[in-house]
Amino acid sequence: MWQEIDRVLISREEIAARLEDLAGTIASELAGGELLVIGVLKGAVIFLADLVRKLPFPVEIDFLAVSSYGKSSVSSGVVRITKDLDYDITGRRVLLVEDIVDTGLTLNYLLGHLKSRQPQLLKVCVLLDKPERRKVPVQVDYVGFTIPDEFVVGYGLDYAGRYRNLPDICVLKREVYQAPRA
Numbered sequence: 001m002w003q004e005i006d007r008v009l010i011s012r013e014e015i016a017a018r019l020e021d022l023a024g025t026i027a028s029e030l031a032g033g034e035l036l037v038i039g040v041l042k043g044a045v046i047f048l049a050d051l052v053r054k055l056p057f058p059v060e061i062d063f064l065a066v067s068s069y070g071k072s073s074v075s076s077g078v079v080r081i082t083k084d085l086d087y088d089i090t091g092r093r094v095l096l097v098e099d100i101v102d103t104g105l106t107l108n109y110l111l112g113h114l115k116s117r118q119p120q121l122l123k124v125c126v127l128l129d130k131p132e133r134r135k136v137p138v139q140v141d142y143v144g145f146t147i148p149d150e151f152v153v154g155y156g157l158d159y160a161g162r163y164r165n166l167p168d169i170c171v172l173k174r175e176v177y178q179a180p181r182a
C-alpha cells in the first residue's frame with residue numbers, strides 16, 4: 001500500500017500527544033486577544049486543522065501558498081508565493097503555522113513578507129524542525145519535533161505531491177528520491 005515508505009518516524013499517537021502539549025503552550029502564551037492563524041499551503045493543512053481544534057478560544061484562519069520544492073526532494077532555493085492572504089494583517093496578532101523548517105529559505109522569505117505588513121505580533125509554530133539542513137537562521141517560537149536529516153512524508157508533507165494523507169510521519173526510501181549513481 002505504502003510501498004515507497006521505509007519506516008515510521010513519528011506515529012499518529014505521538015503526533016496527537018505532542019499536539020496537546022503544543023496547543024497548551026500556545027494557548028497559555030497567546031490567549032487574551034484576537035488571534036489570526038495563518039497556514040502555509042499545502043503542507044501545513046493537516047497540522048493546522050488538528051492544532052486549532054485544540055485551542056480553547058476562537059481564532060480566525062487564513063492561508064497563503066508557496067512553492068519551492070515542486071516535484072523534488074531538494075529546495076529550488078526560489079520561493080514563490082502562489083496564493084497571498086485574504087486578510088490584512090496590519091496591527092493583528094498572528095500565528096504562522098508551517099509543517100517543516102528545513103533549509104529555512106521558505107520561512108525566512110515568508111517572515112520578511114509578513115513583517116513588511118506590520119502585524120502587532122508574529123509567532124511561528126512548526127511541526128518539524130530539521131536543523132542539520134539549515135541554510136539561513138530563522139525565528140521559530142514553537143516546535144513539535146526536531147528530526148534528523150531524512151526526507152519525510154505524511155501528515156501533510158509530500159513527495160512530488162503524494163503521501164500527504166499518510167497519518168504517520170514516515171521516512172521515504174532513499175532510492176525513491178535519490179537518483180542512482182552513474
Ligand SMILES: O=P(O)(O)OC[C@H]1O[C@H](OP(=O)(O)OP(=O)(O)O)[C@H](O)[C@@H]1O
Nearest residue numbers: 041042043067068069102103104105106
Ligand atoms: O525550509 P525549506 O527548505 O524552505 O523547506 C520547507 C518548506 O518546503 C515545503 O514546501 P513545498 O514547497 O514542498 O510546498 P508544499 O507545502 O505545498 O508541499 C514545506 O511545506 C515548507 O513550506
Ligand code: HPA
Nearest residue numbers: 102150151152153157158
Ligand atoms: O523532509 C521533507 N519532506 C517533505 N517536504 C519537505 N520540505 C522540506 N523538507 C521536507
Ligand SMILES: [Mg+2]
Nearest residue numbers: 043069070158
Ligand atoms: Mg512539498
